[in-house]
Amino acid sequence: xxLTAALATAGRSLELATTGIQVAGHNISNANTPGYIRxxxxxxxxxxxxxxxxxxxxxxxxxxxxQQIDTFLESRVHTANAExxxxxxxxxxxxxxEGAIGELGTADVSSGLNRFLGxxxxxxxxxxxxALRQTVVxxxxxxAGDVTALRQRVDDxxxxxxxQVQSTVAEANRLIEQISELNKQxxxxxxxxxxxxxxxxxxxxxxxxxxxxxxxxxxxFVENPDGSVNVFAGSDxxxxxxxxxRLVTSAETDRGIVVHSVTLSETGSxxxxxxxxxFGLIExxxxxxxxxxxxxxxxxxxxxxxxxxxxxxGEGPKRQESVTGTYRALxxxxxxxxxxxxxxxxxxxxxxxxxNASTGLAETHAISIDLDGIxxxxxxxxxxxxxxxxxxxxxxxxxxxxxxxxxxxxFELAFANDTSGVLAAVGINTFFTGTNAGTIAVNPLxxxxxxxxxxxxGGGPADxxxxxxxxxxxxxxxxxxxxxxxxxxxxxxxxxVAQESASQTAIASGxxxxxxxxxxxxxxxxxxxxxxxxxxxxxxxxxxxxxARMISLIDELYQTLLNI
Numbered sequence: 001x002x003l004t005a006a007l008a009t010a011g012r013s014l015e016l017a018t019t020g021i022q023v024a025g026h027n028i029s030n031a032n033t034p035g036y037i038r039x040x041x042x043x044x045x046x047x048x049x050x051x052x053x054x055x056x057x058x059x060x061x062x063x064x065x066x067q068q069i070d071t072f073l074e075s076r077v078h079t080a081n082a083e084x085x086x087x088x089x090x091x092x093x094x095x096x097x098e099g100a101i102g103e104l105g106t107a108d109v110s111s112g113l114n115r116f117l118g119x120x121x122x123x124x125x126x127x128x129x130x131a132l133r134q135t136v137v138x139x140x141x142x143x144a145g146d147v148t149a150l151r152q153r154v155d156d157x158x159x160x161x162x163x164q165v166q167s168t169v170a171e172a173n174r175l176i177e178q179i180s181e182l183n184k185q186x187x188x189x190x191x192x193x194x195x196x197x198x199x200x201x202x203x204x205x206x207x208x209x210x211x212x213x214x215x216x217x218x219x220x221f222v223e224n225p226d227g228s229v230n231v232f233a234g235s236d237x238x239x240x241x242x243x244x245x246r247l248v249t250s251a252e253t254d255r256g257i258v259v260h261s262v263t264l265s266e267t268g269s270x271x272x273x274x275x276x277x278x279f280g281l282i283e284x285x286x287x288x289x290x291x292x293x294x295x296x297x298x299x300x301x302x303x304x305x306x307x308x309x310x311x312x313x314g315e316g317p318k319r320q321e322s323v324t325g326t327y328r329a330l331x332x333x334x335x336x337x338x339x340x341x342x343x344x345x346x347x348x349x350x351x352x353x354x355x356n357a358s359t360g361l362a363e364t365h366a367i368s369i370d371l372d373g374i375x376x377x378x379x380x381x382x383x384x385x386x387x388x389x390x391x392x393x394x395x396x397x398x399x400x401x402x403x404x405x406x407x408x409x410x411f412e413l414a415f416a417n418d419t420s421g422v423l424a425a426v427g428i429n430t431f432f433t434g435t436n437a438g439t440i441a442v443n444p445l446x447x448x449x450x451x452x453x454x455x456x457x458g459g460g461p462a463d464x465x466x467x468x469x470x471x472x473x474x475x476x477x478x479x480x481x482x483x484x485x486x487x488x489x490x491x492x493x494x495x496x497v498a499q500e501s502a503s504q505t506a507i508a509s510g511x512x513x514x515x516x517x518x519x520x521x522x523x524x525x526x527x528x529x530x531x532x533x534x535x536x537x538x539x540x541x542x543x544x545x546x547x548a549r550m551i552s553l554i555d556e557l558y559q560t561l562l563n564i
Contacts (some may be wrong), residue, residue, distance in 0.1 A: 005049075007554050009059040012046065013547035019062050020540035024533045026200075031528040035208035037067045038528050039200045065197040067204070069526050071223065074207070077522055078214035078221075080515035082276040085215045087508040089280025093161070093288050094501035100153040103494055110490060112146035113303075113474065115139050120471040123455055127464035133316075133450045137442060140431070144440045147300050151437035154289055154296070155257050161285040162259045168216055168278055169247045169262055175213045176231075180244045182206040183228035190227045199227070213238075217247075218275040236269045247271060255293050256438060259285060288500075295493050297436035302481045302489065304440055305343045305421070306473050308430040312415055312423035314454030314466030319355060319412035326427030326443065327435075328401035332384075335377035336369065340401075341425045342435040344480070347371040348420030353458070354392050355412045362414065362458070365390050369420040383422070403428065414458060429454065 030036040046061040119139040123132040189199040221229045231239040249260040272282045330340025349368040387395035392408035434440040456463025474486040481489045
């Protein structure tokens with residue numbers, strides 16, 4: 001090998017060592033950069049050249065800089081990301097629900113119900129006490145307020161989650177746009193043939209964006225020969241070549257609040273149930289919190305109906321001269337159990353009393369409710385007609401479908417022995433109003449005059465027979481709650497939330513452990529080891545020094561030849 005060839009070889013070696021030092025220094029400087037992927041200089045033997053019968057080597061050459069990444073492991077990390085973030089989001093939502101319920105506090109629903117029942121028990125002991133009646137009404141209002149406050153807290157959580165869905169969708173769209181733009185930049189840069197190298201920094205940014213996108217929705221990516229990637233969510237593409245789909249939200253009303261569902265802009269596929277953080281938000285909003293709202297509404301409806309059924313058959317110290325039902329029928333000509341009343345009406349009947357206010361004498365009339373399915377069943381119109389046929393009583397139906405009763409002058413109204421539940425269904429002589437956890441309240445008539453609280457059954461001021469039944473209403477099996485008592489239903493509801501929360505915490509913990517193990521493997525393969533990079537830098541420095549020494553030696557030889 002001549003001096004010129006040796007000088008060229010040493011020069012290439014010098015350049016190679018310089019490049020190696022730069023790559024190692026770049027790795028070291030980014031050792032703590034989140035998502036950074038270690039780069040490695042690829043070195044190969046340069047092409048030899050023949051001289052006579054001899055073939056001379058020409059040293060080493062850099063053929064490129066490549067990121068050290070296992071794409072299969074990266075795909076597994078993305079899958080684990082989606083699974084963990086969906087589970088962790090649900091875990092957080094369960095914790096928020098437990099906090100909203102506040103069962104260990106003093107403002108929880110069960111405490112309010114117990115105080116309400118306790119006030120009734122106190123009244124049973126002293127049925128003539130005006131102050132205790134006021135306490136019953138006050139505790140009922142507090143209990144109803146506790147229920148509506150809980151419903152509002154859960155609704156607020158659901159509204160907040162719907163807002164998070166929108167912000168998460170916006171973030172996902174930004175990531176899709178970023179990946180699409182990085183695809184273009186990487187393709188242009190790598191097509192330039194710069195040592196056939198990866199566009200390391202751009203690829204790191206793209207992997208970081210893909211990693212975050214995989215936390216939001218489950219994605220898979222496929223790298224194309226030109227360096228771009230196609231990204232898929234299930235069977236739908238998010239990025240395919242130069243085409244990209246956006247996530248779009250659509251608003252609808254669910255259980256009284258505005259919620260948002262998520263679809264793809266071109267294929268229209270529903271992304272709400274595929275997994276990831278987006279799935280966790282929507283599942284938590286609609287199934288976890290929405291399911292709790294359904295159960296709470298059922299509980300409130302059970303309380304309203306069962307308490308009103310008993311209360312409507314009782315009497316308080318004061319009777320009414322006229323009353324209008326608090327519930328409306330959608331079709332007054334249909335059978336009562338098909339008329340749109342909020343609570344069920346059964347085959348049976350009730351008694352209505354017209355009490356002479358001056359003498360105290362009562363005329364009792366039995367009203368039958370025929371709902372046996374044979375012949376013509378009783379409608380609200382039929383009930384009105386039957387009541388209107390009683391002397392000294394006028395019955396009518398308001399324009400919005402409410403039953404209204406009015407006694408003649410000098411008479412008062414009282415009710416008893418309702419076996420059909422029709423009085424509670426139409427809202428006559430009832431204690432609670434509303435139909436669910438968001439609308440439960442104490443009847444305004446009772447709030448205004450607590451003497452209308454029906455603690456007795458017509459036996460005078462000391463009569464507490466109806467109060468005894470009211471104090472036990474939570475222990476009665478209720479068909480609307482699956483033939484379990486209100487106490488059992490609420491206990492089961494709270495226990496279920498606690499158990500599901502604990503289960504979700506365990507699931508999230510397990511998925512986090514699995515994802516962390518994959519991340520550890522990725523760090524071992526793609527992460528920067530400072531000791532290893534320092535050794536590489538020392539090796540390249542020694543190679544640089546050797547190449548520089550060789551160039552210096554060749555220069556001395558040239559000088560010697562020139563001086564001969």
